[in-house]
Amino acid sequence: DAKTTQPTSMDCAEGRAANLPCNHSTISGNEYVYWYRQIHSQGPQYIIHGLKNNETNEMASLIITEDRKSSTLILPHATLRDTAVYYCIVRVDFGNEKLTFGTGTRLTIIP
Amino acid sequence: DAGVIQSPRHEVTEMGQEVTLRCKPISGHDYLFWYRQTMMRGLELLIYFNNNVPIDDSGMPEDRFSAKMPNASFSTLKIQPSEPRDSAVYFCASSLLAESVETQYFGPGTRLLVL
Numbered sequence: 001d002a003k004t005t006q007p008t009s010m011d012c013a014e015g016r017a018a019n020l021p022c023n024h025s026t027i028s029g030n031e032y033v034y035w036y037r038q039i040h041s042q043g044p045q046y047i048i049h050g051l052k053n054n055e056t057n058e059m060a061s062l063i064i065t066e067d068r069k070s071s072t073l074i075l076p077h078a079t080l081r082d083t084a085v086y087y088c089i090v091r092v093d094f095g096n097e098k099l100t101f102g103t104g105t106r107l108t109i110i111p
Numbered sequence: 112d113a114g115v116i117q118s119p120r121h122e123v124t125e126m127g128q129e130v131t132l133r134c135k136p137i138s139g140h141d142y143l144f145w146y147r148q149t150m151m152r153g154l155e156l157l158i159y160f161n162n163n164v165p166i167d168d169s170g171m172p173e174d175r176f177s178a179k180m181p182n183a184s185f186s187t188l189k190i191q192p193s194e195p196r197d198s199a200v201y202f203c204a205s206s207l208l209a210e211s212v213e214t215q216y217f218g219p220g221t222r223l224l225v226l
Contacts, residue, residue, distance in 0.1 A: 034214075043115075043202050043217030044154065087154075101154040 003027070004088045009106040018075040020105050022088030025069040030092050033064060035073045036101070037084040044087065044101070047073065083109045115218035117203050123224045129191040132221045135184055136205030144215060145178055145188050146202040154202070160186065193225045 005023040012018040024033065034049040048055055048062045050071075055062045061074040075082055087104040116135040124130055136143045144159040158168040163180045171178070175194070180186040190197055200222050204215040 038154075041220075043204070043220050044215075045217070046214040049214070100156070103153055 003090045003100070004102055006086070006088050006102065006105045008103070009108070011108050011110055012075075012078045014080060014109050014111050015077055018078040018082065018107060018109070020073040020075075020086050020088075020107065021070065022073070023070045024088070024090050027068050027090050028092070031090045032092070033062065033068075033071050034089040034091060035060070035062065036087045036089065037082075038087070038104070039081075039084040047086075078107075078109045080109050080111060083107060115203055115205055115216055117201075117218040117221050119221060120219065121222045121224075123226065124193055125226050126194055127192045128225075129189065130193045130197075130223060130225070132188040132201050132203075132223070134186045134188070134203030134218060136186070136203070137207075137216055138184065140205035140207045140216075142206045142215075143180060143186050144204040144206075145186070146204065146217075147199045148202060148220070149199045157188070190223075193223075195225045198223055198225050 003024060003026060032049050032051050035047040036044040037047055038044045048057055048060050050062045050064055052064055052068055054064060062071060064071045085104040085106050087101050115137055118133045122130060142159060142161050145157040146154055147157055148154045155170055157170040158178045159166055160180045163183060175192060176190055178188045188201060200220045202217050202220045204217045206215040
């Protein structure tokens with residue numbers, strides 16, 4: 001029961017903005033959009049999350065459409081160290097509902 | 112804080128042997144999660160604990176797998192007997208239920224190879 005759909009892979013030139021899309025057309029009103037990434041041979045790393053407003057932190061920006069059916073993670077100035085698999089996840093924000101990871105997007109930053 | 116600590120980082124064993132994976136969560140975190148990652152199945156949640164109590168073990172593949180959390184600072188995932196199809200990377204994660212939002216912090220993982 002995949003809640004999100006992401007492209008399998010993407011390339012981005014070093015120094016450019018990397019824009020990673022995610023579709024979550026069945027998202028419920030109380031579900032947040034979370035982004036994690038996994039660099040090769042490491043555990044998943046939290047990036048950012050949001051409900052309906054756009055969010056920004058030191059790592060990335062999250063743009064959520066007004067109907068909340070899709071979102072985009074933006075890495076403003078991609079570096080080689082951003083090469084990783086990026087996971088978009090939707091989940092409710094009470095208790096501690098388990099994270100369900102899909103297949104993610106394999107982002108490759110090209111020098 | 113040192114983050115989530117897992118041991119061993121690598122484990123190679125023979126089919127039929129018992130395997131024990133260990134995890135120390137971040138101090139103060141109330142939730143602990145065990146995940147398994149393979150190329151074929153991606154990242155799967157096996158079980159999670161709240162205040163040392165197992166809450167959801169529906170992801171545990173079969174009775175050969177068991178997990179315990181005897182105290183707030185330690186958890187084990189045991190496979191007995193192990194099989195080659197158990198070869199994977201096993202991640203432990205912890206999180207703090209605070210206010211309205213929490214995130215899970217992952218350990219470095221244990222790479223298990225069952226021959």
